[in-house]
Amino acid sequence: MKQRKQETKRLIDENNQLRKQLNAENRHYYEDLLVYMRAHTLLRDDFIVEQDLLAILQDLIDAQQSGMNAQTYFGKDPERTGSEMLKAIPRNIADFAWFNLKLILMMFMIFWLPQLTRPVTKFDVGNLLIVAIISIVAVWGVEWIIGSYAFIHPTRMQTVAFYAGGGLLFVVIIGLLAFFKSSWEITLSSSTVLVITSLGLLVGIVLPFFHRLTGQDRILYFWSMFILLLGFLSRLPFLQRFMHAKIDLGAWQWLLYVGMVVVPVLFVLTVWWIRRRKK
Structure with a gap:
């Protein structure tokens, strides 16, 4: 459990650093999605949530470098995107x-x-x-x-x-x-x-x-x-x-x-x- 907690913290730290590469529009879109997902993880596995958030961020950075914005790449309904991702994450009662x-x-x-x-x-x-x-x-x-x-x-x-x-x-x-x-x-x-x-x-x-x-x-x-x-x-x-x-x-x-x-x-x-x- 301690090692998993340390890995989760590492993912959060990496996420904090990579977010600085986003422009204002994409960062606003992504951080709203981040807040939504983290706020709905009481019964979910934090480690998997942070893995998914980091994967989304890396995809968004690549899309931004290709000239695409977050809405074009992920859609205009980030709440639906976050909700679907949360449903796929297993519950963690412990x-x-x-x-x-x-x-x-x-x-x-x-x-x-x-x-x-x-x-x-x-x-x-x-x-x-x-x-x-x-x-x-x-x-x-x-x-x-x-x-x-x-x-x-x-x-x-x-x-x-x-x-x-x-x-x-x-x-x-x-x-x-x-x-x-x-x-x-x-x-x-x-x-x-x-x-x-x-x-x-x-x-x-x-x-x-x-x-x-x-x-x-x-x-x-x-x-x-x-x-x-x-x-x-x-x-x-x-x-x-x-x-x-x-x-x-x-x-x-x-x-x-x-x-x-x-x-x-x-x-x-x-x-x-x-x-x-x-x-």
């Missing part, structure tokens, strides 16, 4: 399951891991599952919307509705995390948290020697290591009182709550920006 598992792990790192720094660490399994399911469905929805509008320029109202819906979904997730409590709650003792954070830090120290961290991986890695370190220090007897001291900003206490919302938003935007730069 990659789909792994994709969703990674989303759940990411949710765990971002939202549950900070619980290890609290004086009393409670792990609400039901809360995490509901938030994870909503987040996974939301990602599917975003992928579907991106694919649906690959060849259509959305109106201003549709764009506003999309961002408003995303903002509302974010508020719902934060609300569930803050206020929803299920009966599937596990309370961890200080000694258990100390063991978990110690093992987590040990794995984190060794990990870079066995796995090359990319841009997004680095953000999650340093975020997790920072939280694990705080959790570890907060369980040391001589630091417990200091680490668990209540922050009282008086009239400016509201800034603390604003920061608790703004920081995760900035984190998500940073991950999105890094992914966009890579593409």
Whole structure:
């Protein structure tokens, strides 16, 4: 699986370089097709999709050198071309399951891991599952919307509705995390948290020697290591009182709550920006 993932990344990198050879008209045509196909690959084999996209690109470059444009060579309906190609690509349930598992792990790192720094660490399994399911469905929805509008320029109202819906979904997730409590709650003792954070830090120290961290991986890695370190220090007897001291900003206490919302938003935007730069 790792070798196939590396090959897929190589195909994407090669695609990014070769696209620079297209003129503006052909590049617009091809990139719309690229967005459409990549947005519809949740249940498809990414490697085969990237192989097909690269083959199309190479054919288009040859056609361009012969004086033909993309519409003449591939037709005026790129959506139909992409749809027919996707139908020929086999489904890959294993990659789909792994994709969703990674989303759940990411949710765990971002939202549950900070619980290890609290004086009393409670792990609400039901809360995490509901938030994870909503987040996974939301990602599917975003992928579907991106694919649906690959060849259509959305109106201003549709764009506003999309961002408003995303903002509302974010508020719902934060609300569930803050206020929803299920009966599937596990309370961890200080000694258990100390063991978990110690093992987590040990794995984190060794990990870079066995796995090359990319841009997004680095953000999650340093975020997790920072939280694990705080959790570890907060369980040391001589630091417990200091680490668990209540922050009282008086009239400016509201800034603390604003920061608790703004920081995760900035984190998500940073991950999105890094992914966009890579593409």
